[in-house]
Amino acid sequence: xxxxxxxxxxxxxxxxxxxxxxxxxxxxxxxxxxxxxxxxxxxxxxxxxxxxxxxxxxxxxxxxxxxxxxxxxxxxxxxxxxxxxxxxxxxxxxxxxxxxxxxxxxxxxxxxxxxxxxxxxxxxxxxxxxxxxxxxxxxxxxxxxxxxxxxxxxxxxxxxxxxxxxxxxxxxxxxxxxxxxxxxxxxxxxxxxxxxxxxxxxxxxxxxxxxxxxxxxxxxxxxxxxxxxxxxxxxxxxxxxxxxxxxxxxxxxxxxxxxxxxxxxxxxxxxxxxxxxxxxxxxxxxxxxxxxxxxxxxxxxxxxxxxxxxxxxxxxxxxxxxxxxxxxxxxxxxxxxxxxxxxxxxxxxxxxxxxxxxxxxxxxxxxxxxxxxxxxxxxxxxxxxxxxxxxxxxxxxxxxxxxxxxxxxxxxxxxxxxxxxxxxxxxxxxxxxxxxxxxxxxxxxxxxxxxxxxxxxxxxxxxxxxxxxxxxxxxxxxxxxxxxxxxxxxxxxxxxxxx
Numbered sequence: 001x002x003x004x005x006x007x008x009x010x011x012x013x014x015x016x017x018x019x020x021x022x023x024x025x026x027x028x029x030x031x032x033x034x035x036x037x038x039x040x041x042x043x044x045x046x047x048x049x050x051x052x053x054x055x056x057x058x059x060x061x062x063x064x065x066x067x068x069x070x071x072x073x074x075x076x077x078x079x080x081x082x083x084x085x086x087x088x089x090x091x092x093x094x095x096x097x098x099x100x101x102x103x104x105x106x107x108x109x110x111x112x113x114x115x116x117x118x119x120x121x122x123x124x125x126x127x128x129x130x131x132x133x134x135x136x137x138x139x140x141x142x143x144x145x146x147x148x149x150x151x152x153x154x155x156x157x158x159x160x161x162x163x164x165x166x167x168x169x170x171x172x173x174x175x176x177x178x179x180x181x182x183x184x185x186x187x188x189x190x191x192x193x194x195x196x197x198x199x200x201x202x203x204x205x206x207x208x209x210x211x212x213x214x215x216x217x218x219x220x221x222x223x224x225x226x227x228x229x230x231x232x233x234x235x236x237x238x239x240x241x242x243x244x245x246x247x248x249x250x251x252x253x254x255x256x257x258x259x260x261x262x263x264x265x266x267x268x269x270x271x272x273x274x275x276x277x278x279x280x281x282x283x284x285x286x287x288x289x290x291x292x293x294x295x296x297x298x299x300x301x302x303x304x305x306x307x308x309x310x311x312x313x314x315x316x317x318x319x320x321x322x323x324x325x326x327x328x329x330x331x332x333x334x335x336x337x338x339x340x341x342x343x344x345x346x347x348x349x350x351x352x353x354x355x356x357x358x359x360x361x362x363x364x365x366x367x368x369x370x371x372x373x374x375x376x377x378x379x380x381x382x383x384x385x386x387x388x389x390x391x392x393x394x395x396x397x398x399x400x401x402x403x404x405x406x407x408x409x410x411x412x413x414x415x416x417x418x419x420x421x422x423x424x425x426x427x428x429x430x431x432x433x434x435x436x437x438x439x440x441x442x443x444x445x446x447x448x449x450x451x452x453x454x455x456x457x458x459x460x461x462x463x464x465x466x467x468x469x470x471x472x473x474x475x476x477x478x479x480x481x482x483x484x485x486x487x488x489x490x491x492x493x494x495x496x497x498x499x
Contacts, residue, residue: 026066027221043111043347044337055229067194070222077192088133091217107338131465164192166244174200191489270478275431278424279309282437297460298409307432319413327373357406364399430472
């Protein structure tokens with residue numbers, strides 16, 4: 001049952017959800033050729049709150065051709081960089097002005113806490129958009145001295161240009177639909193590309209609102225298009241011959257499928273994929289700080305975070321009190337809908353995803369792992385799973401190796417640093433990791449040995465627009481964020497002038 005603190009949605013949110021949502025193509029909303037619609041649910045209640053078009057190949061083709069025509073005509077890339085920056089900065093202002101509406105839409109559609117929606121997804125968006133908008137005027141090439149000797153006495157000037165890659169197909173996930181959607185479209189737009197955005201069919205609502213705001217900011221027709229639909233829609237986007245690049249965040253399995261398709265025509269890709277991320281707690285880590293770090297790292301957004309610390313490795317000297325304290329804290333976490341700001345655990349995104357999490361838990365139990373906290377669903381409406389702590393999970397078990405993407409962690413003791421590093425690196429994935437210690441010498445020695453794209457020390461799940469983010473091994477290709485983040489949306493052209 002929701003508490004008295006539960007927020008009543010804004011009238012504008014209720015009105016938006018009740019609308020007839022179409023596709024945004026060439027600067028206008030269209031009904032779409034496909035007559036099939038997909039229901040959108042509120043994870044806190046299981047009730048349908050909206051529906052969207054399940055786009056077919058004709059819808060995808062129209063969206064891509066709209067983006068291609070806009071790129072071919074140069075209506076965006078030929079604008080002065082400062083003018084593109086001005087429009088994108090206006091986009092940031094509009095996100096900020098509509099922050100509460102966007103936050104409530106995100107929570108109602110994804111299920112997460114309104115606190116996360118307000119302070120992370122929506123709260124961090126304007127700063128990120130402004131950061132990337134600023135890079136629009138910072139795209140540069142280089143000049144080179146060359147030693148070409150083909151024609152005696154000839155002289156040459158050699159330089160490079162960075163030019164926008166073309167039409168970008170942007171496929172965003174359901175866990176942070178608004179935030180990661182912006183991670184996809186912003187560097188593409190800043191580089192001068194045009195975009196077709198396909199949000200997850202489970203959580204499309206904030207993306208629908210974002211393209212409205214982008215148009216209001218002054219983005220020309222055809223520069224940013226939006227299609228909705230399931231995996232078949234995404235595949236049609238990946239397969240379209242006029243798409244020059246795909247940027248995708250999601251599962252490793254889907255990322256591999258995209259990479260195989262991309263290889264046939266050398267399609268450029270950026271793939272931010274799954275993680276089975278370790279957190280190493282050395283014996284000198286203060287217990288209270290360590291447990292709070294484990295909760296933030298493992299249960300933030302109900303564990304539905306690609307960088308979540310789902311594998312906890314704890315020095316044997318503090319292992320027993322760590323497990324006991326963590327289990328007590330997890331058992332005491334308040335559960336409720338995302339619109340209740342006092343709730344610490346909220347529903348997972350869908351009924352289907354809850355079923356997958358429960359299958360993982362059942363298999364872990366069958367494999368001999370022991371559940372010491374949580375492990376089931378409460379008797380209530382919505383897609384809830386109790387936060388779960390698992391021990392005695394051998395490294396070869398599925399629960400130790402497969403990304404569950406839910407509110408559960410495994411806790412495993414280690415006897416020395418060598419064992420901790422070996423256990424942490426024993427994964428096909430390498431997105432993120434954290435190390436918990438107050439020993440600077442150990443920090444400097446161990447961080448380089450951890451195989452992950454990001455290693456946090458005494459913190460976890462913290463990101464910044466200026467800090468590159470991406471994975472090692474099967475956790476993906478390319479990096480989001482940072483001053484070079486636009487490089488993946490440009491081609492380098494060498495120019496050689498004889499004089």
